[in-house]
Amino acid sequence: MAKPKAHINQILCLACGGCISVCPQDAITMNGRKAFLEKTKCISCGICINTCPVGAIDLEGKK
Amino acid sequence: MKYDVVVVGSGPAGSVTARYAAASGAKVLIIERRPEVGVPVLCAEGISKNVDNYNLLSGTKWMAASMDGARIFSPDRTIVKLAAELAGAETGYVLNREFFDKELVQGALKKGASIMLNTTAIDLLKNKDTIIGIKALQFDEHLDIEADIIVAADGVESKVGRWAGINTTLKPHDLETCTQYTLSNIVVEEGYCDFYLGKKIAPGGYIWVFPKGKDTANVGIGVLASESTPQLPLKLLNTFIKNHPDLKKGEPLRFLAGAVPVAEPIPATYDHLLLVGDAARQVDPITGGGLMASIEAGKSAGETIGHAIELQQFDQKTLLPYEEQLQDTLYRKLKRNYVVKEILQNFDDKTLNMLADSLKNYKFDELSTFSLVKALVAKHPSLLIKLKPLMRLSKL
Numbered sequence: 001m002a003k004p005k006a007h008i009n010q011i012l013c014l015a016c017g018g019c020i021s022v023c024p025q026d027a028i029t030m031n032g033r034k035a036f037l038e039k040t041k042c043i044s045c046g047i048c049i050n051t052c053p054v055g056a057i058d059l060e061g062k063k
Numbered sequence: 064m065k066y067d068v069v070v071v072g073s074g075p076a077g078s079v080t081a082r083y084a085a086a087s088g089a090k091v092l093i094i095e096r097r098p099e100v101g102v103p104v105l106c107a108e109g110i111s112k113n114v115d116n117y118n119l120l121s122g123t124k125w126m127a128a129s130m131d132g133a134r135i136f137s138p139d140r141t142i143v144k145l146a147a148e149l150a151g152a153e154t155g156y157v158l159n160r161e162f163f164d165k166e167l168v169q170g171a172l173k174k175g176a177s178i179m180l181n182t183t184a185i186d187l188l189k190n191k192d193t194i195i196g197i198k199a200l201q202f203d204e205h206l207d208i209e210a211d212i213i214v215a216a217d218g219v220e221s222k223v224g225r226w227a228g229i230n231t232t233l234k235p236h237d238l239e240t241c242t243q244y245t246l247s248n249i250v251v252e253e254g255y256c257d258f259y260l261g262k263k264i265a266p267g268g269y270i271w272v273f274p275k276g277k278d279t280a281n282v283g284i285g286v287l288a289s290e291s292t293p294q295l296p297l298k299l300l301n302t303f304i305k306n307h308p309d310l311k312k313g314e315p316l317r318f319l320a321g322a323v324p325v326a327e328p329i330p331a332t333y334d335h336l337l338l339v340g341d342a343a344r345q346v347d348p349i350t351g352g353g354l355m356a357s358i359e360a361g362k363s364a365g366e367t368i369g370h371a372i373e374l375q376q377f378d379q380k381t382l383l384p385y386e387e388q389l390q391d392t393l394y395r396k397l398k399r400n401y402v403v404k405e406i407l408q409n410f411d412d413k414t415l416n417m418l419a420d421s422l423k424n425y426k427f428d429e430l431s432t433f434s435l436v437k438a439l440v441a442k443h444p445s446l447l448i449k450l451k452p453l454m455r456l457s458k459l
Contacts, residue, residue, distance in 0.1 A: 014319060
């Protein structure tokens with residue numbers, strides 16, 4: 001089974017750019033004042049999830 | 064469209080670079096993805112009074128309050144006060160960044176630079192492997208903007224560097240993840256910027272209270288990303304405010320998130336390309352302050368660009384004076400403070416309390432992280448062993 005990938009909640013994101021700067025895969029870009037994840041590049045490392053100061057990033061499928 | 068220089072990003076690093084490049088005769092364009100310079104603010108807004116030495120600011124709206132000193136609170140709330148010994152001497156300012164950034168951009172425009180808003184850089188324009196400009200999106204229109212030199216002033220998440228093949232990825236150990244309220248209706252000790260330390264308060268970082276006026280302050284937190292968990296900065300900040308007698312009745316005027324590189328500066332000079340500001344990791348790793356570093360680096364970058372345009376040479380060798388001029392000043396300080404950051408982060412709460420207690424009546428000769436380190440070593444010579452890597456650095 002494939003590992004769940006990161007998911008960015010666009011409502012909570014405050015566009016600080018922290019997740020983008022630590023992503024080892026360059027999978028996140030700022031798009032229309034929100035961080036946007038390119039899922040095919042995500043390797044499920046979870047670094048962005050711990051980095052987000054406001055908890056806007058989670059694992060896919062997690063409620 | 065053809066320019067000598069395209070600067071990506073209109074923050075202080077970009078606008079100061081643009082100003083000095085334009086002043087030396089270069090045809091400069093700043094591109095900014097946001098619809099308004101300086102908005103939204105992503106900053107604690109503290110700056111040293113050294114900014115006065117650059118004569119970059121003319122109005123008064125950029126300044127929210129002036130500061131006489133700083134107070135550092137250890138985990139048990141022992142206070143170390145770093146104050147200007149001379150009565151009335153200002154040591155720094157708390158800014159209104161939205162106005163500060165606009166004034167710096169206006170300064171660049173007065174020297175002849177241009178700016179395009181709502182314009183997002185999407186890739187470097189290359190001829191084979193040579194950078195010849197930038198690709199951008201203005202609203203929904205694709206633009207190819209030719210330029211001899213590209214300046215990446217695109218902040219902590221810098222993409223321009225990555226497009227050039229530079230590994231700019233920050234380790235979680237080298238990033239402070241931050242959130243901040245501007246709180247009104249609070250009790251403020253005017254004239255002092257306050258810093259609260261402790262593993263339970265802000266692991267690997269600190270909480271700050273920077274007054275912006277009589278009853279208003281920026282109250283924020285930075286946590287080292289390697290020690291953070293989802294939403295931890297926000298949770299810790301909320302707990303701190305709720306339990307602080309002077310802050311708990313506060314109401315927010317503004318809420319923001321931020322990310323601050325606390326790394327060593329990365330190589331910032333390439334053929335046809337310079338990195339400045341947060342993009343080049345030009346930030347004091349102890350305080351997380353990057354404004355003065357951006358101004359200092361921006362001036363050096365702008366002047367170097369001016370010289371390169373005169374020579375019509377844009378290779379790395381011609382542009383290297385940008386960083387060479389910073390080696391003995393800014394870079395020495397940033398490299399030294401990176402070593403100190405690593406040491407400070409290993410202190411547990413007990414050690415912090417002990418150190419604060421030993422310094423609580425100390426008279427500091429100046430307000431700087433360096434004077435704090437000097438005082439610590441004077442009181443605790445055994446710290447010198449831990450600071451050994453600094454000896455190596457000071458020989459550089």
